[in-house]
Amino acid sequence: MCLILAVLLPLGFVANKIFTNFYYNQTQEEIRELSQKYANTITSLDDETMINMYKNLAYFTNKEIYITDASGRVIADTGIQVNPLNNNELKQLSEGVSIQKNVEDRETNNIYLGNGHPIMLSNTFQGSFFVLAPVDDAHEPVRKIRDLLILSAVGAFFLGLGFTFFLARKMSSPLLEMERATREIAKGNLDIRVNKLPNDEVGSLGAAINDLAAETNQYRANRSELFANISHELRTPISYLKGYANVLKNNLYETEEERRQYLIIIEDESDHILRLINDLFDLSKMEEGKIDLQMEAVDIVEIMETVVLKIGIELEKKGLRLVTEIDEDIPFIEVDGNRLEQIFINLLTNAIRYTEKGSIFLKVRSKKNNVYVTIEDTGMGIPKEELPLIFERFHRVEKSRSRELGGTGLGLAIVKNLVEIQHGTISVSSEVNRGTKFELSFPKVE
Secondary structure (H helix, E strand, C coil): HHHHHHHHHHHHHHHHHHHHHHHHHHHHHHHHHHHHHHHHHHCCCCCCEEEEEEEHHHHHHEEEEEEEEEECCEEEECCCCCCCCCHHHHHHHHCCCCCEEEEECCCCEEEEEEEEEEEEECCCCEEEEEEEHHHHHHHHHHHHHHHHHHHHHHHHHHHHHHHHHHHHHHHHHHHHHHHHHHHHHHHHCCCCCCCCCCCCCCHHHHHHHHHHHHHHHHHHHHHHHHHHHHHHHHHHHHHHHHHHHHHHCCCCCCCHHHHHHHHHHHHHHHHHHHHHHHHHHHHHHHHCCCCCCEEEEEEHHHHHHHHHHHHHHHHHCCEEEEEEEEEECCCCEEEHHHHHHHHHHHHHHHHHHHCCCEEEEEEEECCEEEEEEEECCCCCCHHHHHHCCCCCCCCCCHHHHHHHHCCCCCCHHHHHHHHHHHCEEEEEEECCCCCEEEEEEECCCC
């Protein structure tokens, strides 16, 4: 509204000045022409008939006139009382120059716009002829226009006020709903949503608030699930540790072999807790972007050979065969060698864990600007509906066998994060009872 006023007030002032000057100039021009015509047509200052004719003309044109002689004395008028001409005005008129002046009627105090023209008879100055127009006549149209401008300005102001009110209501209504929703979110009500979103920037803000609520709700659910999973993962090995430690402390075993078996269980469960803590620590650092990578050009074939040596014992224990297929002249890739080794050990260990018989296939090939790695097993496979979730923390396809098969449920989440922060990609495909295939790609060194 201040902006509207800032436009209307100067505009009205300028328009008023323009119209005022226009009508004043028009009136001045009109009386100048009349005084000149009357002065040029008068033939005698003593002709009463002619003087009366000019008085009648003045009446019909709504003007006042007065005539002076050569000394400046008024010799005829239409009823107004004016002062005689001063010496400067007489001099100017006697030189044949018309004058323009404001004239006051001494009787009524009315102000007139006046123009006087010299009366020249036989090239001799005989007097002057003044035509007067009431100032109110010039003010009246200006006043009407000013009233019209004020009316228009008031109308524009209230129109702007109405439009502003409508626009404010339209904008504030969803904003107030958003405020209500955000306050509910702040109180912990993450199921609240902003409804009736307009198709504009305000609607985009509302959609963002809805997304925030949904993401926060999902985060809270994931956090609760994470705490529950961590508690579950720690409770079992700690129960084993406490139980078997108590057995050893109170000498409740019968043979040395039984004692040794209990110590092995304690060691295994300690390793399980340590792996869980290490995996959680790695995953936390990766999600916060604080993991340190030593990026360098790495020979992926050399990394694979090291990994195959490390998992050899596990393969022999389960009687599985590793089939490798590596192209020649595989280019170097820019990664962290230790983290790349961790990725392949995780994937191959998983393949061995979930494969009872058959083979593990490892392929490395180069194509265009990428190096591709495929790790495929002939194990139990993953149901189709579970595939989108296998990279989630603590997700296990068959929870009932989690203790039997081992693992922390964090391995694939760590693998996915490690691959992505090293500018790689990973995908998975699987069929139940036929096996699972992981495909990875890394950009080669230019």
